[in-house]
Amino acid sequence: MPIDPPPNDDALALKSRGGVSRVFKATGYSLAGLRAAIVGEAAFRQLLVLSAVLIPLACVLQVSALERAVLLLVVFVALIVELLNSAIEAVVDRISLKLHPLSKQAKDMGSAAQLISLLMILTVWLVILL
Secondary structure (H helix, E strand, C coil): CCCCCCCCCCHHHHCCCCCHHHHHHHHHHHHHHHHHHHHHCHHHHHHHHHHHHHHHHHHHCCCCHHHHHHHHHHHHHHHHHHHHHHHHHHHHHHHCCCCCHHHHHHHHHHHHHHHHHHHHHHHHHHHHHC
């Protein structure tokens, strides 16, 4: 879902100088990014469904606090990787929708990172539960 550029297309005009207002603006940008991922990225929505199952499950399993933390950590890492993968795809598409070997390589690497994070979830959960 394309997002219209701001009226002033100079990105420097959007940069904050600091202070408390910067924290509020940064939070707003982060929430906008989450909303964009939820609305526009099916893979992120699917991962949220998986997370909605795994996070509560990790909280009720009879495991040590450290094991619980690791079970939760790998789920959050996969969410982070998917956000970064989606960001890479958006930037590549912003540059050009034409097929190019480097564009494919960038997108494939992002996808590979997500595959590895999912394998990490599987491995960690199996090791801890078995």
